Amino acid sequence: MVPSIVAGMNLPPLFADWFATRGWSLRRHQAEMIAAGQAGRHALLVAPTGGGKTLAGFLPSLIELAERGPRPTFGPGSGVHTLYVSPLKALTTDVERNLMTPIREIGLNIHVESRTGDTKQSKKQRQREFPPDILLTTPEQLALFCAWDGARAYFSDLKCIVLDEVHAIWSGKRGDLLNLALGRLQSFSPTMRRVALSATIDDPQLIADWLSPSPLAGGGGAHCDPTTGGSRSETDEGSRDVEDHLADGPRVSDSARPLIRPSGPPSPARGEGVLIVRGDPGAPPVVDVLVSEGHVPWAGHTGQHAIPEVYDAIKRSGMTLIFVNTRWQSEFVFQRLWEINDENLPIGLHHGSLAAEQRRKVEAAMARGDLRAVVCTSTLDLGIDWGDVDLVIQLAAPKGASRLVQRIGRANHRLDEPSRALMVPASRFEMLECQAAREAVAENAFDWEPHHIGTLDTLAQHVMGVACSEPFRMDDLYTEIVGCGPYAAMTYEQFEEVVDFVATGGYALRTYDRFARIVRDREGRWKVRNAQTAQRHRMNVGAIVAAGTLNVRVASRRGGATKQLIGGRKVGEAEEWYFEQLTPGDTFIFAGQTWAFQGINGTDALVTHAQDKDPKIPSWGGSKFPMSTSLAVRVRDIIQDRDRWRVLPPDVQEWLELQEARSTIPRADSMLIETFARGSRHYMVAYPFEGGLAHNTLCMLLTRRLDRLGVGPLGFVCTDYSLAIWSIKPMDDLDFDALFQPDMLGDDLESWLEESFMMKRTFRNCALISGLIERRQPGAEKTGRQVTFSTDLIYDVLRRHQPDHLLLKTARADAASGLLDVARLGALLSRIAGHIELRALTRASPFSVPVLVQIGRERVGGDASDMILEGAAEDLIAEVMADAEPEPQAA
Numbered sequence: 001m002v003p004s005i006v007a008g009m010n011l012p013p014l015f016a017d018w019f020a021t022r023g024w025s026l027r028r029h030q031a032e033m034i035a036a037g038q039a040g041r042h043a044l045l046v047a048p049t050g051g052g053k054t055l056a057g058f059l060p061s062l063i064e065l066a067e068r069g070p071r072p073t074f075g076p077g078s079g080v081h082t083l084y085v086s087p088l089k090a091l092t093t094d095v096e097r098n099l100m101t102p103i104r105e106i107g108l109n110i111h112v113e114s115r116t117g118d119t120k121q122s123k124k125q126r127q128r129e130f131p132p133d134i135l136l137t138t139p140e141q142l143a144l145f146c147a148w149d150g151a152r153a154y155f156s157d158l159k160c161i162v163l164d165e166v167h168a169i170w171s172g173k174r175g176d177l178l179n180l181a182l183g184r185l186q187s188f189s190p191t192m193r194r195v196a197l198s199a200t201i202d203d204p205q206l207i208a209d210w211l212s213p214s215p216l217a218g219g220g221g222a223h224c225d226p227t228t229g230g231s232r233s234e235t236d237e238g239s240r241d242v243e244d245h246l247a248d249g250p251r252v253s254d255s256a257r258p259l260i261r262p263s264g265p266p267s268p269a270r271g272e273g274v275l276i277v278r279g280d281p282g283a284p285p286v287v288d289v290l291v292s293e294g295h296v297p298w299a300g301h302t303g304q305h306a307i308p309e310v311y312d313a314i315k316r317s318g319m320t321l322i323f324v325n326t327r328w329q330s331e332f333v334f335q336r337l338w339e340i341n342d343e344n345l346p347i348g349l350h351h352g353s354l355a356a357e358q359r360r361k362v363e364a365a366m367a368r369g370d371l372r373a374v375v376c377t378s379t380l381d382l383g384i385d386w387g388d389v390d391l392v393i394q395l396a397a398p399k400g401a402s403r404l405v406q407r408i409g410r411a412n413h414r415l416d417e418p419s420r421a422l423m424v425p426a427s428r429f430e431m432l433e434c435q436a437a438r439e440a441v442a443e444n445a446f447d448w449e450p451h452h453i454g455t456l457d458t459l460a461q462h463v464m465g466v467a468c469s470e471p472f473r474m475d476d477l478y479t480e481i482v483g484c485g486p487y488a489a490m491t492y493e494q495f496e497e498v499v500d501f502v503a504t505g506g507y508a509l510r511t512y513d514r515f516a517r518i519v520r521d522r523e524g525r526w527k528v529r530n531a532q533t534a535q536r537h538r539m540n541v542g543a544i545v546a547a548g549t550l551n552v553r554v555a556s557r558r559g560g561a562t563k564q565l566i567g568g569r570k571v572g573e574a575e576e577w578y579f580e581q582l583t584p585g586d587t588f589i590f591a592g593q594t595w596a597f598q599g600i601n602g603t604d605a606l607v608t609h610a611q612d613k614d615p616k617i618p619s620w621g622g623s624k625f626p627m628s629t630s631l632a633v634r635v636r637d638i639i640q641d642r643d644r645w646r647v648l649p650p651d652v653q654e655w656l657e658l659q660e661a662r663s664t665i666p667r668a669d670s671m672l673i674e675t676f677a678r679g680s681r682h683y684m685v686a687y688p689f690e691g692g693l694a695h696n697t698l699c700m701l702l703t704r705r706l707d708r709l710g711v712g713p714l715g716f717v718c719t720d721y722s723l724a725i726w727s728i729k730p731m732d733d734l735d736f737d738a739l740f741q742p743d744m745l746g747d748d749l750e751s752w753l754e755e756s757f758m759m760k761r762t763f764r765n766c767a768l769i770s771g772l773i774e775r776r777q778p779g780a781e782k783t784g785r786q787v788t789f790s791t792d793l794i795y796d797v798l799r800r801h802q803p804d805h806l807l808l809k810t811a812r813a814d815a816a817s818g819l820l821d822v823a824r825l826g827a828l829l830s831r832i833a834g835h836i837e838l839r840a841l842t843r844a845s846p847f848s849v850p851v852l853v854q855i856g857r858e859r860v861g862g863d864a865s866d867m868i869l870e871g872a873a874e875d876l877i878a879e880v881m882a883d884a885e886p887e888p889q890a891a
Contacts, residue, residue: 011026011034011063012063012066012067014066014106014107014108015059015062015063015066015102015106017106018102018105018106021105024052027051027052027056027279027280028279028280029045029047029051029053029056029277029278029279029280030052030055030056030059032275032277033045033056033057033059033060033195033277034059034060034063036060036193036275036277037059037060037061037063037064037160037193037195038060040191040193041193041273041274041275042193042194042195042211042212042213042273042274042275043193043194043195043196043274043275043276043277044166044195044196044197044198044204044207044208044211044274044275044276044277045057045195045196045197045198045277045279046198046199046201046204046276046277046278046279047197047199047277047278047279047280048199048279048281048282048409049199049282049405049406049408049409049410049419050282050409050417050419051279051280051282053197053199053279054095054098054099054164054197055102056197057084057162057164057195057197058082058084058099058134058162060160060193061081061082061134061159061160061162062102062103062108062110064081064159065081065082065108065110065133065134066106066108066110071109071133076156076157077157078131078157079131079153079154079155079156079157079158080131080132080133080134080135080154080155080157080158081133081134081157081158081159081160082133082134082135082158082159082160082161082162083134083135083137083142083155083158083160083161083162083185084134084135084136084137084161084162084164085137085138085139085142085161085162085163085164085178086136086138086164086165087138087139087164087165087168087169087174088138088165088379089116089117089118089138090359090363090379090380091164091165092114092116092136092137092138093114093116093363094363095136095164096112096113096114096136097367099112099134099136100112110133110134111132111133111134112132112133112134112135112136113127113132113134113135113136114135114136114137115127115135115136115137115141116137116138116141117138117140117141118356128148128150128154131154139169139174139177139178139181139542139543140541140542140544142178142181143177143181143461143462143465143541143542144538144541145181146180146181146184146185146462146465146466146469147464147465147466147468147469147534147537147538147541148468148469148538149468149469149470149534151184151188151469151470152188152469152470155185155188155189156188156189157189158185158188158189158192159189159191159192159193160192160193160194160195161182161185161192161193161194161195162195162196162197163178163194163195163196163197163211164197165197165198166196166197166198166201166207166211167198167199167200167201167207167402167449170207170210170452171449171450171452172452172543173455173457173458173543173769174542174543174544175210175452175486176454176455176458176459176486176487176543177458177461177462177542177543179210179454179484179485179486179487180454180458180459180462180481180484180487181462182194182211182213182484183213183480183481183483183484184462184466184480186213186480186483187480194211194212194213194274196211199405199406199409200402200405200406200446201446201449202402202445202446202447202448202449202630203448203449204276204278205276206449206451208274208276209485210452210485210486211274211485212273212274212485213273213483213484214482214483214484214488281444283417283418284418284442285408285418285419285420285421285441286418286419286420286421287408287421287422287423287438287441287442288421288422288423289422289423289424289425289431289434289435289438290306290309290310290313290422290423290424290425291649292305292306292308292309292424293309294649294650294651295649295651296425296427296428296431296649296651296652297426297427297428298427298428298655298846298849298850298853298876298877299427299428299849299850299853299854300426300427301396301426301427302329302332302333302396302426303333303395303396303424303425303426304332304333304336305426306395306424307333307336307337307340308340309424310322310333310337310393310395310424311337311340311341313391313393313422314337314345314347314372314373314391315343315345317390317391317420318372318388318389318390318391319366319369319371319372319373319374319388319389319390319391320372320373320374320389320390320391320392320393321373321374321376321380321389321391321392321393321407321410322337322373322374322375322376322393322395323376323377323378323380323392323393323394323395323398323407324375324376324377324395324396325377325378325396325398325399325625326377327351327352327353327377329395329396330349330350330351330375330376330377331349331351331589331590331591332589333375333395334347334349334375335589337373337375345372345373346365346370346371346372346373347371347372347373347374347375348362348365348366348371348373348374348375349362349374349375349376349591350362350363350374350375350376350377350379350380351376351377351379352377352378352379353549353572353573353574354571354572354591355570355571355572355573358571358572358591359379362374369388378403380410389410390420391420391421391422392407392408392410392419392420392421392422393421393422393423393424394407394421394422394423394424394434395424395426396424396425396426396430397423397425397426397430397433397434397437397627397720398423398433398434398437399433399625399626399627399628399631399720400437400447400625400627400628400630400631401437401440401441401445401446401447401628401630401631402446402447402628403447403625404421404423404437404440404441405441405446407421408421408441423437423438427850428651428652428655428850429635429719429720429721429722429850431648431649431652432635432638432639432648432652433627433631433635433720435638435644435647435648436631436634436635436637436638437631437634439634440630440631440634445630446630447628447629447630447631448628448629448630450823452486453486453489454484454486454487454490455486455810455813455814456494456497456498456770456806456809456810457766457767457769457770457806457807457810458543458769458770459481459487459490459498460498460501460502460769460770460771460806461541461543461769461770461771462481463477463498463499463502463518464502464517464518464528464537464771465537465541467502467517467518467526467527467528468528468533468534468537468538470527471521471523471525471526471527472525472526472527473524473525473526474495474496474499474526477495478492478495481495497806498806499518499526501770501772501806501807502517502518502771503516503517503518503519503526504516505772506798506802506805506806506807507802507805508797508798508801508802508805509794509797509798515772516529517529517533517537517771532778535778536774536776536777536778537771537774539774539776539777539778540768540771540774540775540776542769543769545764545765545768545769549573549574549575549784550573550574550575550579550600550603550604550605550783551567551570551572551573551603551604551605552570552571552572552573552574552590552591552595552604552605552607553567553568553569553570553571553604553605553606553607554567554568554569554571554606554607554608554609555567555568555598555599555606555607555608556568565598565599565601565606566601566606567601567604567606571590571591571595571607572590572591574590574605579597579600579605583597584597584598584599585597587610590607593609594609594610595607595608595609595610596608596609596610596611602783603781603783626691626692626693626694626720626821627689627690627691627692627720627721628691629690629691629824629827632689632690632691632720633668635689635721636666636668636689637668639656639665639666639668640665640666640667640668655846658846658880658881659845659846659847662841662845662846662880663839663841663845663846663847664837664839666687666837667835667837669831669835670832670835670836670837671686671687671688671740671828671831671832671835671836671837672686672687672837672839672847673685673686673687673736673836673837673838673839674686674838674839674840674841674845674847674848675730675731675732675838675839675840675841676840676841676842676843676844676845676848677730678843678844678852681714681726681727681728682726682727682728682729682730682731683724683725683726683727683731683844683848683852684724684725684726684727684731685722685723685724685844685845685847685848685851685852686722686723687721687722687847688722688723688828688832689720689721689722690821690824690825690828691720691821691824692718692719692720693818693820693821693824694820694821694824694825694828695718695719695720695722695723696718697820697821697822697825698723698825698828699716699718699723699725700752701744701745701748701749701752702716702725702739702740702744703716703725704748704751704752705739705744705748706725706727706731706739709734710729711727711728711729711731711734712727712728712729713725713726713727714726714727714728715855717851717852717854717855718851718854719850719851719854721850721851722847722848722850722851723851724848724851724852724854724855726855732840736836736838737833737834737836740829740832740833740836741829741833742826742829742830742833744829745822745825745826745829749820749822753812753815758815758820759795759811759812759815760788760791760792760795762811762812762814762815762818763791763794763795763807763808763811764787764788764791764792764795765811765814766807766810766811766814767791767794767807768787768791770806770807770810772794772807773787773790773791773794775787795808843879843880843882844876844879844880845880846880848876849876849877849880852876853876
């Protein structure tokens with residue numbers, strides 16, 4: 001156990017002098033991280049932004065490297081000493097720049113390089129032959145390293161791995177792949193220390209459990225057969241029997257084969273080996289909420305009503321980051337700011353679909369201080385230190401307290417001085433959400449994280465990568481994998497199924513030779529089938545499966561009399577489905593400009609500069625974040641607590657009071673349902689406050705039940721706060737307790753999934769991650785349409801012939817946790833059982849306006865969408881305000 005740090009702990013003279021020249025003193029958490037490194041301990045550092053968190057992660061390595069002797073050119077001691085992994089390429093570049101400052105100013109002989117998807121191939125090859133002391137990279141590049149045949153020797157000298165912004169990656173498939181890579185590296189270098197850094201973790205122990213390796217990880221040797229109690233060698237016949245059946249026939253059932261477990265003493269509780277270091281809190285941020293001209297719109301999602309005030313805030317500040325939640329919204333806001341930018345302030349745009357060159361230009365301009373504002377998405381969320389950011393603006397509700405804290409932390413970036421932030425709610429419900437987020441920030445409360453279990457499609461990719469690197473024995477690799485936090489509870493039978501899938505594609509696909517990717521050698525070890533298979537795997541590593549995209553390229557006419565259009569300069573990338581709905585000549589906004597669509601050529605969408613600057617189809621792409629569970633709880637609490645209304649703008653208070661008079665204010669432990677007629681339609685509006693994903697799934701299931709009841713549901717819409725279903729017949733007399741029974745997550749969910757296209761889309765992603773389908777191949781790349789065609793065929797085959805196939809089960813689990821948010825929906829249904837408040841109204845309520853105005857607007861976007869919304873809202877508001885008398889109540 002690391003001893004407590006005593007006051008006045010001394011840095012080595014070189015480092016102490018450098019700290020002194022900067023006017024710094026060693027912070028307590030930095031000293032604790034140095035002590036943890038000297039003791040060889042794994043560590044998780046949770047410290048606020050601006051507290052020198054990244055430097056604290058590197059200090060032990062810098063001190064150790066400064067004190068070593070001459071580095072040998074080859075052999076032991078010549079490899080990578082410290083590996084740094086970040087979830088963003090931009091963050092890797094920024095950390096390299098900042099890390100070189102102490103190295104250069106102290107005069108250390110330490111070689112640092114970065115390696116991302118943007119790194120030139122020649123540099124990557126040089127890094128393999130001559131490793132730097134410190135290598136900065138991404139999870140995807142690390143997965144590539146683990147699939148390289150020289151990986152074991154390359155990382156044999158590795159002493160430390162630093163995982164930055166770990167909260168942003170640990171609980172998803174990228175986190176699974178990263179954790180499996182940690183297990184691999186630990187087997188290469190058993191004394192390697194694991195270090196993780198974050199500013200926004202609600203439950204540090206959960207991350208410590210994920211970070212901690214099992215004491216048995218990376219080991220080999222004997223294993224215990226519980227049926228006999230005897231140990232057996234990893235090369236004896238019992239072990240080979242398992243592998244023989246994988247190669248030669250269907251898997252045996254779980255009950256027919258004894259479970260093989262590693263021998264040895266009981267494993268200690270996971271996470272005990274990780275020291276949790278907490279930094280001292282910094283100056284609390286100054287967070288204001290903008291009320292545009294004293295008015296908050298009833299409905300909306302863009303915040304365009306406040307653009308003039310946002311521009312004024314930019315003029316009054318230094319560099320400003322304007323965060324939005326979708327890429328389309330970033331384009332929309334950027335365009336609106338430029339329309340009123342009378343002073344020609346330099347304003348940039350940054351989001352993930354822009355070309356890498358354009359993003360780098362914006363980042364470089366920010367670093368130089370050449371920009372006054374940047375409109376950005378989550379591409380700039382994480383710990384990039386741009387130095388002189390004076391103000392952060394969150395345009396529209398943040399959807400999560402942790403995300404808001406991350407974004408606020410981009411301003412000032414100094415621990416002892418407060419960051420300034422301004423939230424701009426787009427509607428009255430968003431005003432409640434912004435207030436809830438503001439309270440969470442003041443309490444230093446972050447979003448709750450669910451427990452995560454490792455996914456099997458990601459494991460299949462890792463198994464394939466291991467086979468590309470070196471032959472493996474099943475028992476050895478199983479021991480290594482169950483030493484990885486997300487896979488600690490995985491049974492040997494599950495592992496067999498994964499290896500069988502990589503080796504054959506599964507029982508229903510084993511007759512197709514192209515799905516056999518690994519084979520056994522004469523010693524019974526699994527290895528990659530051939531060099532071509534290994535090459536294709538390395539071209540497709542990673543757990544990020546974006547929607548099918550096309551390169552957006554400026555078209556030009558060249559060649560012969562036909563003057564055929566060909567693609568030139570790349571502007572960025574956008575989703576395939578978006579361009580499939582366009583016809584040549586349609587205009588749209590992208591990368592801050594208006595373009596005319598000309599056609600699709602292979603993987604390129606060809607565009608030209610539009611003469612008409614008003615786009616015909618302004619809406620382009622971008623998925624929304626769902627409101628976090630913890631923030632939803634706070635919103636429900638604010639609504640039911642009249643004392644907390646006093647901090648809200650007067651018009652929002654009046655809106656709440658009118659809702660109470662016309663209907664009721666829902667209690668935090670219940671769900672309000674309102675029914676009323678409007679025109680020829682009958683409406684049911686419910687207020688679960690559980691986020692758009694859960695609401696969408698709930699509506700899908702409710703409409704099935706309502707259809708069986710003969711109500712004749714016609715459609716539904718959702719927001720993060722409420723949902724509305726309209727029908728032919730009235731719904732006032734329904735048994736709503738029965739309608740919202742949790743059993744809808746049984747047969748109703750099953751039958752809906754059978755009929756929907758969602759499972760095919762989810763299966764497509766699983767097939768790509770697992771390597772069953774390869775999008776990139778030497779000299780070619782499949783389009784999204786080609787991939788979808790291939791995976792749809794396989795999906796249909798497996799549905800008929802092997803419904804329990806590993807990928808089908810994985811796709812179902814993914815849909816439940818991601819697209820459907822079944823866990824959150826199940827919690828909602830349990831919470832409201834017996835606690836439904838019904839109000840039968842004669843007209844729409846104030847709370848219903850924001851969701852009702854969504855009806856019909858999904859077909860358009862941008863200005864047209866907001867004009868429809870505003871017009872519909874005016875009519876609805878007039879209806880709501882026409883009668884101030886209380887509505888008759890119905891229980």
